[in-house]
Amino acid sequence: MGIVKGDQMVLNIGPQHPSTHGVLRLKVVTDGEIVSDIEPIIGYLHRCFEKHCENSTYEQVIPFTDRCDYIASMNNNFGYVVAMEKLMEIKVPDRVEYIRVIMAELNRIASHLLALGVYGLDVGAFTPFLYMFRDRERILDIFELTCGARLLYNYMWVGGLSHDLPVGFVETVYGFLDYFEPKLKEYNEILTYNKIFIERTADVGVLPPEVAISYGVSGPNLRGSGVKWDLRKDEPYSVYERFDFDIPIGEGTVGTTGDCWDRFYVRMLEITESAKILRQALKDLPQDGDVHQAIPKKIRPPKGSIYQRTESPRGDLAYYIISDGSPQPYRLKMRSPAFTALSVLNEISRGWMLSDVIAILGSLDIVLGEIDR
């Protein structure tokens, strides 16, 4: 019996489509439901980030970094200021470092909640999405309390912060953590261990570790493939070496290591770890220290270049900054983790069905603002 082979059809998913997470266009070659090739077409959200940076001063770059990964702006600020401080050899007070870690971890939780909730939506579960947004809302409230903005904060400055913590902040965050930690059980019950959800995600879109490394995939996606790699532990920046936390990795609990379920579950576990870091940071938070004290009057780094990597919720976020001694960067390159994650899509979703492509794309947790810059 010969194999019946039908004609192939090109299907354009996006730029406007419910589950392309922004304005991504996927040119999908399908044979019936089976996908034989995918070409992601990006750039619909290109805002000339790098060109803009060359024409702005170093301070003016910070709001731009907010807008790159608008889901985790704090972490993007963080990466930039860490790179700048290393370039300029600024020592920031401990209080500032602790506040930054608190903000970054809160934002990591918020970002993962969005990723997990939207992933539920991608595989057709609407309710978990709203549960997670309900709790993410509380984190945004905390940010609003701190710096007045809910999404784009411009909070971390080179050498300091824009505002000190408001009165009662520590209690608010403790209150949030006490409320939030039991909720994880609820998510697991409604989504993670749902039979249909496991059917949809286990063994689907398996990303082997060596392919992941070759594609530069990082963060939760890499850890989902079973590679224990986290810049917060392996190349600690800021004060991360003072905290005690684990790096969760995918273990193929319900399928193969590196499948969509593993990538999903690693994020779920990372939320717990972030909460752990938060509790330690809140406990040790130094009471004195001026958040504006180390901010330089003029930002003119010495000639030179720096490549600094930090761990954003999406993975390995790096800035390559070249300074020529003027108040404007000579060249600023942002290495975005979602960019590399999207490039692996074709590799791992060939041969799967159309519905799986949506599931795989969702499990990679991309943000188009960061890919297109």
Place this chain on the structure above:
Amino acid sequence: MTVNLEQLIKEAVEKALEGDMDAINNIEDRVTRSRAKASLVKAKREATKEKTETSLDENSDATSDSKKDKTSNEHISELLIQQFPDDINKELSSKKHIQIQPKNWLVISRYLRDDPASLFDSLQCITGVDLGEESDLEVRYNLHSMTHLHAVEIRISCPRNKAKVPSVESIWRIGDWFERETYDMYGIEFEGHRNLKRILLPEDWEGWPLRKDYEVQETYHGIIVPKVKEGWE
């Protein structure tokens, strides 16, 4: 009165050049403000010209990396010099980076990935740099090894009008997109790349935007591309 105005504009522009835009934004009179902005743009253009003329001397790096990086870097550069004595440009290399000739880059990259002493299995980033309107373009590769936990920066420069560098897409798969991005912004051709086309910009865009001598095209599909944004700076 006019002298005063001139004075005011001059002061405001000077302040703005140092990064304090409020000086201009606080000018009450609209006409004066726009004049000040115009002269600011002019001043900036001149400043960039000056900037590009002074060559980028990064080798006098003021920054210091962690010790781990330094030692491994020297170690790697020794390895490379032994293996490929002709391809390494020792004068231009520093503690932080290794400058190599483009010709044998594909072989070197394969060696860097596979040799048990280096094992750079992960290409972190490819950055294109324009060294100035008159000088060369440069591609910088940040490599990292997940096994040995060391990192190295490779720099390859190529002439502006004949920018060609061998592609490492077949060595590190992510090279595919990174090289396309660098090509998109700098027009550096990566020889041997299977699908070298623009990635972020539309395919029919003209010019290489991140080159320092880039001029924005006049029209795009019949739409005039605005060059100076009114009311925003």
Place this chain on the structure above:
Amino acid sequence: MIVDNLIDWFPTSAAWPGLTFIVAVILCAVPVFIFIAVYALVAIYGELKISSFIQDKVGPMGQGVGLHAWRWGLLQPVADALKLILKEDIIPSSADKKLFILAPFIVFIGAFIAFSALPFSQTLIIADMNIGIFYILAVSSLGVIGIILAGWSSNNKWSLYGAMRSAAQIVSYEIPAALSIVVVIMLTSTMSMQGIIQYQSGLVWGFLPNWLLFNNPFTFLAFFIFFISGVAECNRTPFDIPEAESELVAGAFTEYSGMRYAFFFLSEYANMFVVSGVAATAFMGGWQSPIPGMFNTPGWGLFWFISKSMFLIFMMIWFRWTFPRLRVDQLMDVCWKGFIPISLFNIFGVGIWYLLIG
């Protein structure tokens, strides 16, 4: 039954012998249409409020000025319906215009004519055919033709995908549904809806009402297979792959807008009622009271029938807001490797049961 009564009741004119029949049919059809419309409004409101309750939000609550402003947002579905009616009716220029216009009506007709065999109470059934349940199974599969037409005529790849998925799904799931009904017919030895309900009077096991659901283990199983297949036939989550919004935008209905889209919407809800009504009739005693011997007047019968159907619709809504969506091949696996073998085994089992015990 009602149609027959009406025909008998009207004086027949010798000049137009068909006239009485037409008048009688119209007199029956109009109330059914109104019933569907009102029921759909109630069901949409229920869906909104139940989903809000499940998702920890408030749902429509009636603030502001306008149609939805009444208490508890009760008028929200009316406002939605009005909005859909007032919206522009867009027909894509590359669509096959005739089929495009025809499709929503075919889908609706499939659901609509099934109502004529639903036994609302002892006396309230439009036509008590001797093949009633068979008739419903037959006409409710008419809708799939409409969906295929909609998908094909839209000239859109998403629509085509949705239509093909829908066709495969509905045709497949009809088999286990029909096989489960065979179990019912074997026991009751009638295909008449009223006959099936009358079989289920009295008690079973001493205390339970003699519903087929409780009659024996095989019918118990058959009920679940029928109900789940019914959910699949209505294209509801977790079987909503034909219009899977995160994959296919809106599947076969992508290009539809305004009133035409409202018809698809209405048919989905009407189909839900038909499936629930048949399940209630065949397995839950139809209009029979859950407490045998009490509340068995025709008025109460209407109440019991609608409550039982609404309970099943509530279950469907509950499914929808709880489960993720299956993939198309998994859906087929469940049907062909799970449900069909079990229902075939059921038929065999219930035959043995009937021989030995019944």
